[in-house]
Amino acid sequence: MTSLEYNASKISVELKQLTFREHQLEDRKKILCVFRELRKRADFEHTEEAAATEDEIEGINKDLKQISEKKAELQKTYEEILVSKDQKKIDDKESQAGFDEDDS
Template sequence: MTSSQNEVETISEKLKDISLKEQQLEHRKKILMVSQELRNRAKFEEAEDSAATQQKINSIDNELKELRIKKAELQKNYDNIVHAKDVKIKNDIKRESNQQLDKVFFVEPPPSSPAPVVILDVENLPTHPTKTQCPECMEFVTTETFSSVSSVTWLVCIMSAMIGCAAGCCLLPFCMDRFKTTTHRCPKCRSKITTIKKL
């Protein structure tokens, strides 16, 4: 426990004791006043007894005044200590909130154009250059593509020759990328990523 907590507990104990004493004196004063009034009504008043009772009532009043002054001082000290704790807690909260504000940063909104699509599954790559992750160097790159003659190209050539295209039309599959195999290659490490075959 800190010293301020000990002090607060001590002051609260003293305040309880003073309140108890104050209640006892109030009850004693009421009893004396009731007994004095009964004597006055009964005309059973002796000068000495009445003066002694009045003196007791006056001394109780003086004690009550002293207790109330002491109680007010203790209450003031108690409030000051508790208020100082509250102010310290509020200052700590303000400091923490200011530190949290320092940690806040503002992010600019993303651009209005759509983000580029990155295809991670190399089996699903299209026939044109695409953003993907190279399996060799693990870099995100835009692939290089090139076409090469494949068995499909030769098959279409032979089929068109069989149909009757003997005037050179059978060579068209060699000029069109549609009948060729497409190979994706990494521009950084120059390794082959995948080959897309027709048929």
């Protein structure tokens, strides 16, 4: 496995982990929003629990934003690695073709 392949594999794993974490946070946020709505309907929206829920939702939103930014960075790097890998293959084929022509 080349260095490029190793890096691509490592980034791919990290992207999968970030996506999994993102889904966990989104699910947690949905649950908290349901709790918020229930409190609102029961006129308990101004309690300490409600405030804690709002704080947690805000924290989740920040985490989701950070994950999104990190995923975008990793995706860009991953694509750059793939382009480099493809270019290396093209260069190798061209140099091999050059050797074949010289042998004739």
